[in-house]
Amino acid sequence: MEKVKYRLNHPGLAPRRTKLEIPGWAGTRDPRKDGSHEQVWHCVPFSEGAQYGIELFYPYDNELHVTTKDGHLVLEGDWGEPPNNGLQWPPFRNFGDTFYTYQLLLDVKAPQGFAIRTEPHPRFYSDPTDTVPIAVPALIRNWWPMVFFCVFKSPAEGRTHIFRPGEPFAQIIVIPEEAPFELEPMTEEEAAERELQARRIYANRPNLAKGTEWLSSTDTVFDGTYRHLHRAAKEKARQG
Structure with a gap:
């Protein structure tokens, strides 16, 4: 079995294999029977896809609200005193108003031949409130010793994305660092x-x-x- 190793600056990030939260973001425990409401965990392909990666949790004690107002990004949160560890403070930064960054300082070492890819946490797809942060996909090779930041897409005008203490905000998946395949039609026999x-x-x-x-x-x-x-x-x- 391959090992994925990590080091982090804040224990609250708490990386772990992604789990379906039921009840929670993955839905309620409605059984598969007549009259039940559909839940995302009822779908095996979604459940497998959702649990394929590593989830990261928001480590700070206060909520962060990210809003777009009049075309400009607004970051609202009570950060308190900056830590004495050289961390950029606050750890979130506007990135051209349409994106923003989070300096999480998480180092993930994938096995040889693999890379890590950031992506939205699967709860983004089940969220009816449109408040889940949207992590931008990025591929990081295993020779890079520090993931200094994660990029997020800004919410649409008038919308608010919320980072809550102890709530997952992004997912990492481990994939082959190269995609050496070609796309072609099947043969008649295939x-x-x-x-x-x-x-x-x-x-x-x-x-x-x-x-x-x-x-x-x-x-x-x-x-x-x-x-x-x-x-x-x-x-x-x-x-x-």
């Missing part, structure tokens, strides 16, 4: 094979989904076809 697989799944869907079908509160039909195939694929991979 396309035919995929089509045959799709038709087999479609034809067997009633059996694959048996006992898992349910109708949500908004009349959306759900079933467990993907979940069943997902479990089977993982078991096959485990057995080699």
